[in-house]
Amino acid sequence: MIYTPSLLAVAIFFLFVSITLGLSFYLGKRAKSSAGYFAAHGQIPWFVNGVAFAGDYLSAASFLGICGMIAFHGYDGFLYSIGYLAGWVVALFVVAEPMKRLGKFTFADALNSQFDSPGIKLAVGLSTLAVSVFYLIPQMVGAGVLVQPLLGLPHWAGVVIVGAVVIVIVVTAGMVSTTWVQFLKGSLLVIFSAVLTVMILQRGFEVDPSTPEPQTVTITTDGREIVNGLPLGKGPGEATLQPVGTISRLPGGETSTGPLGPIEFFSTLQQSEVVLWTSEKTTAEDGSVTTTYSPKPVSGSQVLRPGEHPKFKGIRGDQFSEKLNFLSLMLALFCGTASLPHILIRYYTVKNEAAARKSTIVGIGCIGFFYVLTLYMGLGAMTSGAMDVTNSNMAAPLLAKSMSELLFAIISAIAFTTVLGTVSGLILASAGAVAHDLVGCFSGIKLTDHEQVRIAKITSVIVGAIAIVLGILFEKLNVSYLVGWAFSVAASANLPSLVMLLFWKGVTKQGIIAAVVVGMTSSLAWILLSADTFSAVYGLPAENALVPFSQPGIVTIPLGFATLIAVSLLTRTVNRDAPGPTKE
Amino acid sequence: MKSRNSRIGLVLFFLYLLLYGGFVLLNTFWPTTMDATPLAGVNVAIWYGFGLILAAFLLALVYGFLCGPAEDER
Numbered sequence: 001m002i003y004t005p006s007l008l009a010v011a012i013f014f015l016f017v018s019i020t021l022g023l024s025f026y027l028g029k030r031a032k033s034s035a036g037y038f039a040a041h042g043q044i045p046w047f048v049n050g051v052a053f054a055g056d057y058l059s060a061a062s063f064l065g066i067c068g069m070i071a072f073h074g075y076d077g078f079l080y081s082i083g084y085l086a087g088w089v090v091a092l093f094v095v096a097e098p099m100k101r102l103g104k105f106t107f108a109d110a111l112n113s114q115f116d117s118p119g120i121k122l123a124v125g126l127s128t129l130a131v132s133v134f135y136l137i138p139q140m141v142g143a144g145v146l147v148q149p150l151l152g153l154p155h156w157a158g159v160v161i162v163g164a165v166v167i168v169i170v171v172t173a174g175m176v177s178t179t180w181v182q183f184l185k186g187s188l189l190v191i192f193s194a195v196l197t198v199m200i201l202q203r204g205f206e207v208d209p210s211t212p213e214p215q216t217v218t219i220t221t222d223g224r225e226i227v228n229g230l231p232l233g234k235g236p237g238e239a240t241l242q243p244v245g246t247i248s249r250l251p252g253g254e255t256s257t258g259p260l261g262p263i264e265f266f267s268t269l270q271q272s273e274v275v276l277w278t279s280e281k282t283t284a285e286d287g288s289v290t291t292t293y294s295p296k297p298v299s300g301s302q303v304l305r306p307g308e309h310p311k312f313k314g315i316r317g318d319q320f321s322e323k324l325n326f327l328s329l330m331l332a333l334f335c336g337t338a339s340l341p342h343i344l345i346r347y348y349t350v351k352n353e354a355a356a357r358k359s360t361i362v363g364i365g366c367i368g369f370f371y372v373l374t375l376y377m378g379l380g381a382m383t384s385g386a387m388d389v390t391n392s393n394m395a396a397p398l399l400a401k402s403m404s405e406l407l408f409a410i411i412s413a414i415a416f417t418t419v420l421g422t423v424s425g426l427i428l429a430s431a432g433a434v435a436h437d438l439v440g441c442f443s444g445i446k447l448t449d450h451e452q453v454r455i456a457k458i459t460s461v462i463v464g465a466i467a468i469v470l471g472i473l474f475e476k477l478n479v480s481y482l483v484g485w486a487f488s489v490a491a492s493a494n495l496p497s498l499v500m501l502l503f504w505k506g507v508t509k510q511g512i513i514a515a516v517v518v519g520m521t522s523s524l525a526w527i528l529l530s531a532d533t534f535s536a537v538y539g540l541p542a543e544n545a546l547v548p549f550s551q552p553g554i555v556t557i558p559l560g561f562a563t564l565i566a567v568s569l570l571t572r573t574v575n576r577d578a579p580g581p582t583k584e
Numbered sequence: 585m586k587s588r589n590s591r592i593g594l595v596l597f598f599l600y601l602l603l604y605g606g607f608v609l610l611n612t613f614w615p616t617t618m619d620a621t622p623l624a625g626v627n628v629a630i631w632y633g634f635g636l637i638l639a640a641f642l643l644a645l646v647y648g649f650l651c652g653p654a655e656d657e658r
Binding site: 078079323358361365 | 596
C-alpha cells in the first residue's frame, strides 16, 4: 500500500518526542550518582513503577505484532498474550521480592549476592547483553516499520531516529527518565487501546457486499514494483494494493449489527464468515518475484480457535515434534518474563520488597487488561476493511485510521513511544551489565561511582549504535520471531540460577556460572540450527535443520537446571573445604 | 515474614501453573475441546484465555492481601 503522511500524525509524533526529551533533560539533573543513574535512587513510587512495568513490557512486539497476528490469522496471536501475561505470575510469586532483597543495580548483583564471584558477573553480564541485543533488534525493526506510513520516511530513517532519541534519553538521565517515559507510555497505551476497543464495539460488524479479487505484487530484477500488472503509484496508469479485511456473512443474513457488547462481539463473529488472505511467492524465469495474495473466506468459528496460524498448525496435526514445539514456546513465554534483564532491574527502582510486590500487582493489572484488549483490537482490525495485505505489523495503526485520523495519529505516536521506552530500558540494562558487571571483572579495578556512570553512558551510545545497525540489517525479519528468541535465551540462561538460588542451599558459584553459560549457548545454538532460522535467515530448506523442532525452551530450560544441580553437587565439597568466603 | 511470603507465593504459583498447564496441554493434545461453545455462544478458547488473564490478576491481589499491609510500614 502507499501511505500518505498525515500532517496531524507528524505534529503529534513530534509533540510526543519533545515531551519525552524534555522530561529526560529535566529529570537528568537528579541522577548524577550511580544509584540515581541505574536505580533512580530506589525512590520511584510503587504505582508509577507498576505502570512503568507495563511500559517496559508492552513492546512493539506486543502491540503491533500480536494485533497483527490476530488480524491476519485469528485467535493464535492471543496465545502469545496469554503466555506473556502468565510469565508475570512467576515474576510476582517467585522472583519479585528476592530480587529486591538480594540485588542493587543489575541482575548479576542478585545472583552474586552470596558469592562475590567475578565469574558470575562475567557470565551473567554476557547473558544480559545477549538477551538485550536480541530483544533490541525487533524493537528497532518495529520503529522503521512505523515511520514509513507515519512520516513518509524510509525504514532506515525510522531506525536512526529511534536510536538517536533513545541514546539522548538514556545518556541524560538513566533510570529516572526511562521510568517516567515508561509510565507515560504505559498509561497512554492502555488508555487509548481501551478507547479503540470501545469504538470497535460501537461500530459492530458490517458485511462488505463486494467480492474481493486476488492481488499481485511483482518485484522485477531491477527493483521496480509492479502491482496487479501496473507500476506502483497513485497516478493514471498506475496501481496500488487495495486495503483488505472484510466480513462476507453475518448470522441470520444481516448486513450490519450495530453496536455490540463485549461478549456479543465474539458470539456474533463465531457465527459469521470473514475473508482472510493467503500469500504465495513465485519466481519467474527472468528472476522477478511475484507474490499473489488470494482471498479465502473462513468461518468465524475457525478464526476464533487455536491452531490456524502456520506456526501453530502443528497442534491440530499428528506429528509429536510439532506438539513439542508448541509446548516449548508456551514454556519459554511462561519462564521468559521473569528472566528478562530490563524487567528485573525495575525491581531496584522502588524502596523495598513490599513496593516491589505492589508494583508487580499494578503491572499485572495493566498488562492483563491490555492483553484482553489485544483480542478485540486484532479482530476489529481483521474486519475493519483497512488492512495492508503485505504488512501485518501495521494492523493496529490502520485500524485506528479506519476510525479517525486523529486516533491514527495518537496510536501511531504511542506505538513509536512504545519502541522508545522499551529500547531505553534495554539499553540501560546493557549499560548496567557492562559498567557494573563486565568492566569490573576484566580490569579487576573497582570503579568509582562517577566512573561507573561515565562508562554506562559510553556503553549506551555504543549499544545504541549497534542496535541502529542491526535494526537496518534485519529489516525483513519477522518481529515476533525475534522476540521468541530473546525469551528462550533469557529463560534458559537466567531462570535456572535465579530459582535454584532461592530454593536450594546447595548452589555453588561454579554451578551458577555453568548453568548460565550452558543455558545461553545451548538455546542460542538450538535456535541457529532450527528449521525456522534455516528458512527465514539462511534461506536454506527447512528440512535440513539439525534440531527436531524450532523452540528450544523445553530442552534447554531443564538442561540449565540439570547443569546447575550437577555442577553444584560436584563442586560443593571443594567450596566447603576452602577457608573463608570463596573467591576465584 | 520473608519465608511466609515465599510460601504463599509458591502455593499461588502452583495453583496458577495448574490452570496454565491445563490450558497448554488441552491445546496441545486435545485442541478440539477449545472449539466447543459452552456459554453465551463464546468458545472455550476465549473463555479459558480470558479466565487465565483474570486469574493471574485475582491471584496477584490475593497475594498482595495475604502478604499484609503491616509490612509496608517497615
